[in-house]
Amino acid sequence: MRFVRGLYHRFSSLLHELTKFGAVGGLAFLLDTGAFNLFQLVVGLGPMTSKVFATTISTTFAYLGNRFWTFRHREQSGLGREYFLFFLLNGIALLFGVLVIGFTAYTLKLEDPLSLNIANIVGVGLGTLFRYWSYKKWVFLEATTPIPAELPGTGVTQDR
Numbered sequence: 001m002r003f004v005r006g007l008y009h010r011f012s013s014l015l016h017e018l019t020k021f022g023a024v025g026g027l028a029f030l031l032d033t034g035a036f037n038l039f040q041l042v043v044g045l046g047p048m049t050s051k052v053f054a055t056t057i058s059t060t061f062a063y064l065g066n067r068f069w070t071f072r073h074r075e076q077s078g079l080g081r082e083y084f085l086f087f088l089l090n091g092i093a094l095l096f097g098v099l100v101i102g103f104t105a106y107t108l109k110l111e112d113p114l115s116l117n118i119a120n121i122v123g124v125g126l127g128t129l130f131r132y133w134s135y136k137k138w139v140f141l142e143a144t145t146p147i148p149a150e151l152p153g154t155g156v157t158q159d160r
Contacts, residue, residue, distance in 0.1 A: 024065035032058035059090040071140035097123030
Protein backbone atom coordinates (compact mmCIF):
# COMPACT_ATOMS: atom_id res chain seq x y z
CA MET A 1 0.00 0.00 0.00
CA ARG A 2 2.88 2.35 0.78
CA PHE A 3 4.27 1.71 -2.70
CA VAL A 4 0.94 2.66 -4.34
CA ARG A 5 0.69 5.79 -2.18
CA GLY A 6 4.23 6.74 -3.16
CA LEU A 7 3.42 6.28 -6.84
CA TYR A 8 0.31 8.40 -6.45
CA HIS A 9 2.23 11.24 -4.81
CA ARG A 10 4.93 11.04 -7.46
CA PHE A 11 2.52 11.08 -10.38
CA SER A 12 -0.47 12.93 -8.88
CA SER A 13 -0.03 16.10 -10.94
CA LEU A 14 0.22 14.06 -14.15
CA LEU A 15 -2.83 12.02 -13.10
CA HIS A 16 -4.87 15.17 -12.39
CA GLU A 17 -3.75 16.74 -15.68
CA LEU A 18 -4.64 13.60 -17.64
CA THR A 19 -8.04 13.41 -15.91
CA LYS A 20 -8.86 17.01 -16.81
CA PHE A 21 -7.53 16.54 -20.36
CA GLY A 22 -9.73 13.45 -20.65
CA ALA A 23 -12.83 15.26 -19.39
CA VAL A 24 -12.35 18.18 -21.79
CA GLY A 25 -11.55 15.72 -24.57
CA GLY A 26 -14.63 13.63 -23.78
CA LEU A 27 -16.91 16.64 -24.04
CA ALA A 28 -15.13 17.82 -27.19
CA PHE A 29 -15.55 14.31 -28.62
CA LEU A 30 -19.30 14.39 -27.96
CA LEU A 31 -19.49 17.82 -29.58
CA ASP A 32 -17.40 16.63 -32.54
CA THR A 33 -19.47 13.48 -33.05
CA GLY A 34 -22.77 15.33 -32.72
CA ALA A 35 -21.70 18.05 -35.15
CA PHE A 36 -20.24 15.44 -37.56
CA ASN A 37 -23.58 13.63 -37.67
CA LEU A 38 -25.57 16.88 -37.84
CA PHE A 39 -23.59 18.17 -40.82
CA GLN A 40 -23.59 14.83 -42.58
CA LEU A 41 -27.06 13.42 -41.88
CA VAL A 42 -29.18 16.55 -41.42
CA VAL A 43 -27.43 19.25 -43.46
CA GLY A 44 -26.34 16.77 -46.14
CA LEU A 45 -22.64 17.63 -46.39
CA GLY A 46 -20.07 15.00 -47.39
CA PRO A 47 -18.27 13.03 -44.69
CA MET A 48 -14.92 14.79 -45.00
CA THR A 49 -16.44 18.30 -45.12
CA SER A 50 -18.61 17.40 -42.12
CA LYS A 51 -15.50 16.27 -40.26
CA VAL A 52 -13.65 19.53 -40.95
CA PHE A 53 -16.57 21.68 -39.72
CA ALA A 54 -17.18 19.49 -36.67
CA THR A 55 -13.51 19.55 -35.73
CA THR A 56 -13.34 23.34 -36.04
CA ILE A 57 -16.19 23.70 -33.54
CA SER A 58 -14.91 21.06 -31.10
CA THR A 59 -11.36 22.42 -31.31
CA THR A 60 -12.47 25.86 -30.17
CA PHE A 61 -14.27 24.28 -27.21
CA ALA A 62 -11.25 22.10 -26.39
CA TYR A 63 -8.85 25.04 -26.52
CA LEU A 64 -10.90 27.02 -24.03
CA GLY A 65 -11.33 24.03 -21.72
CA ASN A 66 -7.66 23.08 -21.82
CA ARG A 67 -6.31 26.63 -21.47
CA PHE A 68 -8.56 27.71 -18.62
CA TRP A 69 -8.91 24.41 -16.75
CA THR A 70 -6.55 21.54 -17.70
CA PHE A 71 -3.36 23.52 -18.23
CA ARG A 72 -4.20 26.71 -16.32
CA HIS A 73 -1.18 26.16 -14.05
CA ARG A 74 1.18 26.28 -17.01
CA GLU A 75 2.80 29.38 -18.39
CA GLN A 76 0.60 31.53 -20.60
CA SER A 77 2.52 32.57 -23.67
CA GLY A 78 -0.23 34.69 -25.20
CA LEU A 79 -3.68 33.63 -26.28
CA GLY A 80 -2.99 34.45 -29.93
CA ARG A 81 0.16 32.31 -30.04
CA GLU A 82 -1.45 29.46 -28.13
CA TYR A 83 -4.65 29.52 -30.16
CA PHE A 84 -2.70 29.55 -33.45
CA LEU A 85 -0.51 26.61 -32.35
CA PHE A 86 -3.53 24.80 -30.91
CA PHE A 87 -5.37 25.06 -34.23
CA LEU A 88 -2.26 24.18 -36.22
CA LEU A 89 -1.69 21.03 -34.15
CA ASN A 90 -5.39 20.19 -34.32
CA GLY A 91 -5.16 20.59 -38.09
CA ILE A 92 -2.44 17.97 -38.10
CA ALA A 93 -4.51 15.75 -35.80
CA LEU A 94 -7.52 16.33 -38.09
CA LEU A 95 -5.55 14.60 -40.83
CA PHE A 96 -5.79 11.36 -38.83
CA GLY A 97 -9.59 11.63 -38.81
CA VAL A 98 -9.94 12.73 -42.42
CA LEU A 99 -7.62 9.96 -43.64
CA VAL A 100 -9.49 7.26 -41.70
CA ILE A 101 -12.90 8.58 -42.81
CA GLY A 102 -11.72 8.99 -46.40
CA PHE A 103 -10.26 5.48 -46.44
CA THR A 104 -13.49 4.06 -45.00
CA ALA A 105 -15.83 5.97 -47.34
CA TYR A 106 -13.88 6.04 -50.59
CA THR A 107 -11.55 3.05 -50.49
CA LEU A 108 -13.65 0.54 -48.56
CA LYS A 109 -16.91 2.02 -49.94
CA LEU A 110 -18.48 1.89 -46.46
CA GLU A 111 -20.62 5.02 -46.42
CA ASP A 112 -23.29 4.06 -43.91
CA PRO A 113 -23.55 6.12 -40.69
CA LEU A 114 -22.27 3.30 -38.45
CA SER A 115 -19.11 2.73 -40.51
CA LEU A 116 -18.38 6.44 -40.75
CA ASN A 117 -18.91 6.93 -37.01
CA ILE A 118 -16.56 4.05 -36.24
CA ALA A 119 -14.00 5.61 -38.58
CA ASN A 120 -14.52 8.95 -36.83
CA ILE A 121 -13.88 7.36 -33.42
CA VAL A 122 -10.68 5.67 -34.63
CA GLY A 123 -9.46 8.94 -36.17
CA VAL A 124 -10.26 10.90 -33.00
CA GLY A 125 -8.39 8.31 -30.91
CA LEU A 126 -5.26 8.56 -33.04
CA GLY A 127 -5.49 12.34 -33.10
CA THR A 128 -5.91 12.49 -29.31
CA LEU A 129 -2.61 10.74 -28.72
CA PHE A 130 -0.87 13.26 -30.95
CA ARG A 131 -2.71 16.23 -29.41
CA TYR A 132 -1.87 15.42 -25.79
CA TRP A 133 1.82 15.08 -26.59
CA SER A 134 1.97 18.17 -28.80
CA TYR A 135 -0.04 20.45 -26.47
CA LYS A 136 2.37 19.77 -23.62
CA LYS A 137 5.39 20.24 -25.86
CA TRP A 138 4.44 23.37 -27.82
CA VAL A 139 1.22 25.04 -26.62
CA PHE A 140 0.84 24.88 -22.84
CA LEU A 141 4.43 25.24 -21.69
CA GLU A 142 5.90 24.37 -18.29
CA ALA A 143 6.02 27.28 -15.89
CA THR A 144 9.49 28.82 -15.70
CA THR A 145 9.08 30.36 -12.24
CA PRO A 146 11.86 29.02 -10.01
CA ILE A 147 10.89 26.81 -7.09
CA PRO A 148 12.39 28.02 -3.79
CA ALA A 149 14.59 25.48 -1.99
CA GLU A 150 15.75 25.74 1.59
CA LEU A 151 19.49 25.86 2.10
CA PRO A 152 20.49 23.00 4.44
CA GLY A 153 20.64 24.00 8.10
CA THR A 154 19.98 27.71 7.50
CA GLY A 155 16.20 28.09 7.15
CA VAL A 156 16.96 30.42 4.20
CA THR A 157 15.35 29.72 0.86
CA GLN A 158 17.15 30.00 -2.42
CA ASP A 159 15.80 29.88 -5.98
CA ARG A 160 16.68 26.78 -7.98
